Amino acid sequence: MENQMIFVRIATVADIKHVDEIVKETESSAIARGSGIAKRSPESVAQKIKEGKAVIAVTGRGEWVGFSYFEVWENNSFVSNSGLIVAPTFRNAGVAKAIKDRIFKISRRIYPEAKIFSITSGAAIMKMNAQLGFEPVTFDQITHDEHFWEGCKSCVNYNILEGKKRCNCLCTAMLFDPHKQNFNSYALTPASEKCEITLDCIACPKLSLAVGAEGTNAICSALTDILWFSEYTFPIESNLPDPVKMTVTNVNMDARQNCNSKECRFTVNIVYDHSYTEKEIINTIRNHTRCRFTVRQDVFNVSIIDDTVYEQQLVLNNC
Incomplete structure (x- = not known):
């Protein structure tokens, strides 16, 4: 695997094109490990993506890297984290842990x-679960x-599960209980904390490669990027506020040179929560814009949203 950036994000409808590859790799990996797994149809995986219940990892070129999803049971009493799979080329690079987290x-x-x-029957996933606070x-x-x-019926070990009256099987069940005191350390503070x-x-002029053709001046180059900053929406988690808000301010250029200015300067203020890291945001911007930019080092603002208000919003959105 060559050194390249991998993005772990909420899957969108545009990612449905990867469904067949995800299903195929899930089945072949189970066969290679000699373990049982509940088979998933392309339609069911696509539905998880449409419902905003899936996380996907892709390269900067859009190549599929990994996948997982969650489902809700018993009137929101339980949530299952399932279907974690990473493409063979990208294994042992920390992708599975990033998706799991x-x-x-x-x-x-x-x-x-x-x-x-x-x-799960995988030791690596058990270890990741334990680090997050799960217990067998x-x-x-x-x-x-x-x-x-019902989903377990397609697993080759289903007869063992039924024979033991669903008390246990070859897989290990692990549970995170938010009501246990020793689990309270994994609180919701990351979701309520805003960074800036x-x-x-x-932005500089863009020269044309065509003979005799004019290029794009600095103002037009800047406007293209400013429009992107104003309209781009980072993939968001279902029923939650936008995780990243970008605002363009202080657009400046040399008025004496007018349209022939060699550069156009502008400032972008970005407020984000911990759905995305600073590195992920910066690399997304780098992949979509042409301007040169530097991160202002003298800015570090952290504001806390009232947890009660935030939790009330979650409850209202999930009624």
């Missing part, structure tokens, strides 16, 4: 009172929803 945070933010569970439990401590257990970045941007 993101799907877990989404589950915690949208359903803060729900118990989150994961069923018997199957009777997770959801009893029949629709969940300020970018100092410089």
